[in-house]
Structures are given as structure tokens and as C-alpha cells.
Amino acid sequence: MAEATSNFGLIKPDGTEVIDIDNLNSNADTIDAALQSLKPLVKTVTISTSNWGSTTLTASKTVTGVTGSSVVFVAPQSSYASEWYGNGVYLSSQSTDTLTFKCSSIPSNTLVANLVIFTNTRSS
Numbered sequence: 001m002a003e004a005t006s007n008f009g010l011i012k013p014d015g016t017e018v019i020d021i022d023n024l025n026s027n028a029d030t031i032d033a034a035l036q037s038l039k040p041l042v043k044t045v046t047i048s049t050s051n052w053g054s055t056t057l058t059a060s061k062t063v064t065g066v067t068g069s070s071v072v073f074v075a076p077q078s079s080y081a082s083e084w085y086g087n088g089v090y091l092s093s094q095s096t097d098t099l100t101f102k103c104s105s106i107p108s109n110t111l112v113a114n115l116v117i118f119t120n121t122r123s124s
Helices: 021-038 078-086
Strands: 041-047 058-062 071-076 090-095 098-102 111-118
Touching (some): 071 078, 071 090, 078 111
Antiparallel strands (some): 071 111, 090 098
């Protein structure tokens, strides 16, 4: 009699069973859905000089799909990297659909960064 895997409930036929195509298809659908849920969002964020608060040195940007528990990787596009790092820009907080950046001094030009966002992480 077939057993199920402990993590995703995939059907594991015994060595003497005839393979059931419906079970194989069901396993494939389960694996496909699990992989899709782990696929990251890839986005670009543009921070103009007018986005920065003059006293708070922060800029909040709407980024659809991000959550408070998302894992977010930020990398300035290469042509903006010098000004990004020179002004101490970093991601300081996040919440639903919002990323907030902080800087040590307000950049004099618009900055553009690439984002990789993982919204559905699994703990082991």
C-alpha cells in the first residue's frame, strides 16, 4: 500500500504496486505549487530626491507584494551605486506593500535599485 511523504504528502507507491498515473500527476501538481510559492518577486524601486524627508532622512516607497515578514535583497543598479553607498542608503523597515529607506545624507540625484523579494519562506 502506498505511503505519503511527511512534508508534502506526495504519494510513494510500494515496490510491488503498479504505478498509478493519477498519483504521479497529483505529485507533479503538488511539487509545482510548492515551487511556485517559493518563487521570488523581482522588482525595481526608484527613489527621487523629493521622496526623502529632510528631517527624517527616510523615503517610503510602495512595492506591491512585500510584507513585514518578507526577505528583501536590495542592490542599487550599477550606475547609482556610488551615490547610494556614498549617502549611506539602506533599507530600514518594511510593512505590507511598503519599503522604507534611510540615508546618512540626502542624495542629490534619483537612485534606482533592484529588489528580490521572498514572500513565502519556509522554516526548517
